[in-house]
Amino acid sequence: MNDLSEVSGRSPRRTIDVVRTSLVKRRQAEKRFQLYGLVSIILGLCFLVILFGSIIANGYTAFQQTSIGLDIHFDPELIDPEGRRNQSALMEADYDGLLKNALSSLFPDVKERQAKRALNGLISSGASYSLRDLVLAKPELLGKIERVWVSADDDVDMFVKGQSGRGGAEAERRLKDNQIAWIDKLEAEGHIKKSFNTAFFTSGDSREPESAGIWGAVMGSLFTLLVTLGLSLPIGMAAAVYLEEFASRNRWTDLIEVNINNLAAVPSIVFGLLGLAVFINFFGLPRSSPLVGGLVLSLMTLPVIIIAGRSALKAVPPSVREAALGVGASPMQMVFHHVLPLAVPGMMTGAIIGMARALGESAPLLMIGMVAFIVDIPQSVMEPSTVLPVQIYLWADSPERGFVERTSAAIMVLLVFLIFMNGLAVYLRKRYERRW
Template sequence: MTELADPDVRAVSPARSRYQSDEFVARLRRRYAAEQRFKYAGMAAIGLASLMLVVLLGSIISQGYTAFQQTSIALDITFDAAEIDPQGTRNPEVLAQANYAKLIRDSLGTVFPEATSRADRRTLSDLLSSGAPFELAMMVRDDPSLVGTTKRVWLTASDDVDQFMKGFIPRNVAETERRVNDVQVAAIDRLASKDSIEKSFNTTLFTAGDSREPELAGIWGAIVGSFMTLAITMALAVPIGVSAAIYLEEFAPKRWWTDLIEVNINNLAAVPSIVFGLLGLAVFLNFFGMPRSAPVVGGVVLALMTLPIIIIATRAALKAVPPSIREAALGIGASPLQTVLHHVLPLAMPGILTGTIIGMAHALGETAPLLMIGMVAFIVDIPGGFTDSATVLPVQIYMWADSPERAFTERTSAAIMILLGFLVLMNGLAVFLRKKFERRW
């Protein structure tokens, strides 16, 4: 045996026999060089994908993290009994019809006595959200003892003031180039000097439904609609999908029609989601007359879209169970159905759960089929049932992204962050369940 003179070749093969020609060594060297190039190309692709992911997430987070804070203004509100409840009956209907906007104007007039003209008072009133009177109304409704007292309360600022406080509206530009005029800037500075304006955690984002005003808009209605829709999807897709997979994999005879079914299932998994939306529009809404923009219709449409994913994942999990398990169960007298239900299915459950959760995560992020069945409607109220009008989180993001206000831009990014958080949790749960219940043979 003679050693190779070339150190590169020696690294590949420490020694060669007289039967190994120079051409063989050259081919071997090229083969290893190709493997190295492929390795570096793969590492570069992973690095580029990771960089794009970081840029995407960085862009979303940088635009959306400010939405988790909301500016509020403190005012000393006099809950005048003559204005709110002149008869003293404390009737909820009477309390709800009071002129709470006047209470706010009177309080602002006390803070800014120099604002005597109607234009100045209107300008100062614009510091607060249009929903501020409703906040006072809810306070009085929840605690009627406030009537006849003076209390310092925090009210939601308008979206322009909120954006100004967050630095998105610069003060060092001409008044005509910003949405907050000089009078309002001076008022904000005076409130800040008295600690009467501050940014706090935006609970409205998580407790309210949609609104035309950015500072009053929340995603709770969309979250409730999403979970109701997913509940319908899971209730339909999981039993039907798992049952169909068990039949096709364990009991169906291998004939041309079963092959046709399998091909169609694989094809349905690749059908664009908007096609399922068109199916829901034509069949469930126009033919069956089901309620438009309701979780029950959205759940049925998403169930049809998710079924192929669950069937394919379940069949793959069933195939992974060794045939010896089936043979052993049949050998001790179990029927084919008992073999599947008592032995094969429990062992395949990790893969089934993983496929189910991934299918549900896929359904959670869908928008196109739900747009076709009308779930793009502007819904303010929180849905109370499966037949109530509702929207879902991806559609809510789509609607906010189309709004021109800058405050909706940050709420769009915040909603994307929350949706991604749900998707990460669902995929993490799938990985955890697989690791926890996985068995190796």
Template sequence: MNEISDVSGQYSRRTIDIVHASLVKRRRAEKRFQLYGLVSIVLGLCFLVILFGSIISKGYTAFQQTFIGLDIYFDPQLIDPEGRRDPNTLMEGNYDRLLKNAMSSLFPDVKERRAKRSLYGLVSVGASFDLRAQVLARPDLVGSTGRVWVLADDDVDMFVKGQLERTGVEADRRIKDNQIAWIDKLEAESRIKKSLNTAFFASGDSREPELAGIWGAVMGSLFTLLVTLGLSLPIGMAAAIYLEEFAPRNRWTDFIEVNINNLAAVPSIVFGLLGLAVFINFFGLPRSSPLVGGLVLTLMTLPVIIIAGRSALKAVPPSVREAALGVGASPMQTVFHHVLPLAVPGMMTGAIIGMARALGESAPLLMIGMVAFIVDVPGSIMEPSTVLPVQIFLWADSPERGFVERTSAAIMVLLLFLIFMNGLAVYIRRRFERRW
């Protein structure tokens, strides 16, 4: 009997030892798993900081622009030879010659033709248009002389901001030695300053970096999102309500639900090909228009809105439906008077997230021609335009150094819009959504 108890005790101790050993291993494995997760989060945050730091460090300088102060003599012989202050005559004036005369008066020693070309190149090609706008706004400037701050060329702007080297082999530099000497003289005479780059926020695209802005792309994105929101929100909410509350459960509804879930995972460029084939080639709608872009993005965001809407409707407790039906409400009244008001915050959250995804999309819009070079700011959904992500794509492909900072600055603006829209979605969910 004692032998049996000894054997039993030894077996129990061995079992307990095995259990303790396995518990130690499991705790170690759990700690390792937690450590792996923590390391992954830290690495992800580090990469995110590096990405944002790189974008901000390259793009914040785009919000300032370099200007050159010139003493302009608004020569009547060049801009108003008839002396009538006629706007049509002032429109045709030789404002480029006014700029050249002002630069030549500052550097009278520059005589050689190539040197003059380099000297005149310090000023942006858009400076003459700014002079013309000032004269058209104030015809009394004709015949007067005054200090006018005009846009500097993009290379001068990059040099003043310290992004172009002043040393090294001259043939490899965008700014030559004689131009550096002229810029130094202008700085010594307080004729160079950096001011807020209003053109970046108020102008359309341009081949010249110092003249390029995002306003045309912002308006194109606005019109495109308005079309998308106007179509996808009512259609998506109606589809979600029907499928969740009224549709019979059969093979057809199962087939529709499966396809909606599949469409949510389809690459966005496929919707661009569909829009190109249907809306442009078949229906003949204008290329590069926000109308076609909105239709394509509507197809892309509808599955997301429908799925989010159905999830919001499912989150409403069945007791709400049962109580409404119990007091005599019809199925339609139950849904629209009791269930839908409780599900709207969740549905709106899904819609805003879908709009945020549409705002950041570029691939489907490239397929319908919104990659075209558009200078004018669109005024309606039928006019050719581009959108902010496509504008970033175009600038990133440009070889000029000035477009590098503008690309990063446009990314910063786009990120701000996306953060705002996602933050709005989080606020709506926390502020209005009810927890059961």
């Protein structure tokens, strides 16, 4: 403007030159701004690729498990010396002795007590339970010799997968030289193999990395989300419909709207403190249960669902309401027969996004005790359980190298669920959303 005012008395030719010069500078500034935005996007994508790459690099090996094949002699003298052949006798049998005998037959030269302990340490401590379950399922194995594949110890698993090497001083390695020699012999004779780790998806938590799985956490997350969905969806949709369609505009509704918007920004751990004080200490509900977790997450997701529901209702054109009222529909019929069906896709999209947020939350659930070590698979909303984000937190705090890969693998599973839920929300919005 100053340049134009200075040349206001000059020739039109000079004025055009000034305008062209300013346009060039403006376009250059716009190009620089676009370049800054493009660089920011590229940097963000690079950081995202690095993050996902590190997670995948650390976690993909968890989907494979190293097993050791042993020719087990199901000696009736060790399993059922009294010959009762009932379930209680089979459950109390010395299956550790069967495993030790099978290893001793492969390495008859190992005689010293310490060496035997190191040899038996190649097998997971949970291998005896797998052997017990096999005998309970097939009692006809008694007296026979059959090759059974049992899980290797987590140190052996890491070694076979190449996550730990054989270099360096023996005192600095988890596996000693004699154990590495035994592993090499087992691999040469075909007694070691890697297979898909089904136990990771079918087992509960364990203190041994090779036996730990996510199924207990997945079931806990499922029950928690069912409680959350069953409470927050109908209450949130009803609140959105009332506030947007029926509530009169006064200071009370303004106060409610302000509080709803503020609750959407409250840190999630505050809801955990509220759940601890109200649901557990006051009402006495069971600690660490999906019921309490679902109640807490319902409080956290309600503002999100209400805000998304109101936005979906606002997106319906006023002409729809006016047309319904014009043909004689009551306000209730207008809302539930005409407006709400058009707003449901947007409301469901907000609900799914709220559920996705609830699935990834851990802070409020830590406050109500869902951080406990839970081995059993929960069967109802009243049983103690944990959820997938808390399970990841527990594994990340464990010092064993085997839990590092399982932590990353559990993060990958959680990301798959979150991507699926957000993808479903996008699909519903694209599929059913109407543009006016």
